[in-house]
Ligand SMILES: NC(=O)c1ccc[n+]([C@@H]2O[C@H](COP(=O)([O-])OP(=O)(O)OC[C@H]3O[C@@H](n4cnc5c(N)ncnc54)[C@H](O)[C@@H]3O)[C@@H](O)[C@H]2O)c1
């Protein structure tokens with residue numbers, strides 16, 4: 001008997017939705033992308049490109065697009081969510097009734113919801129009324145522009161049910177995309193969300209011309225505060241030494257392709273918040289999630305000084321030079337506590 005190809009629906013035709021859709025198609029899946037704009041769906045179906053995000057990149061023929069969520073969701077074995085974290089709840093509420101009962105819901109998002117301080121998998125479980133065993137996360141050092149160029153990358157696919165993570169691993173494994181499984185969903189999601197905030201901090205430092213020692217220090221202390229939060233929330237600390245933690249932090253904090261890093265660099269160079277927002281065309285999750293991560297830290301009684309500093313600079317207008325002096329004059333303490 002011939003095995004039917006795996007069907008995947010990807011909600012979001014932005015940068016990562018398109019790129020991960022391409023990974024799934026290259027791995028042998030039949031993929032339908034859902035997007036809001038007819039012209040984007042037409043360009044994908046008729047021109048095999050997504051010119052707004054990846055001009056000149058040819059998309060595989062097994063990747064189709066639609067603006068009809070029911071058409072995208074039909075018979076999907078995997079339903080992949082790639083919209084901005086802060087719109088997920090409202091989007092998914094509309095899509096949930098259309099999803100097959102046994103579909104695996106996959107979050108590509110790296111944010112924490114404002115107001116509730118919930119991780120994306122928690123929002124998905126709540127809105128789609130899906131058990132944790134049917135909700136997975138893909139994360140790691142995956143700058144979309146490198147992925148669509150089929151440059152090599154590793155990733156993590158996390159699900160509480162290891163067999164589901166293994167199934168997802170097999171449907172997104174290509175010669176250029178190497179996924180590893182993990183059952184620590186909390187740690188994997190926190191790694192992805194907090195690295196965006198640390199990416200903003202490192203961008204600000206780069207924009208200020210503070211040098212590579214400052215960058216190395218921020219990355220390391222950023223990982224320390226991520227790990228503290230993770231421990232308080234029951235994550236496995238070793239997750240933060242892996243692709244979802246250190247791996248993604250290094251990629252984000254070193255790359256001009258990172259929207260969060262670039263956003264921070266513009267602020268550090270002296271642009272105002274409004275000017276920086278105006279030149280940012282894609283989602284820089286850390287800008288909103290720095291507040292929800294700080295909220296999460298408060299709820300768990302965890303000290304996250306770099307995250308608090310980013311909130312002060314981005315949302316309360318604190319000049320980066322003042323924030324730097326304050327960070328450097330914090331009380332002396334042991335490296336581990
Ligand atoms: N781009 C990357 O390299 C990358 C890699 C890994 C993870 N991520 C994560 O993936 C998530 C999505 O990011 P992205 O890079 O695709 O962002 P993006 O800005 O490139 O695309 C977001 C998409 O969501 C759509 N959208 C915006 N508001 C919407 C709304 N209210 N309702 C429905 N759709 C809406 C946009 O039209 C666009 O198609 C983020 O959480 C990001 O952190 C991105």
Ligand SMILES: O=P(O)(O)OC[C@H](O)CO
Pocket residue numbers: 110140141142143144196199248251252257258259260261283284285
């Ligand atoms: O462009 P950024 O800053 O959203 O980063 C993209 C990915 O999360 C990198 O892994």
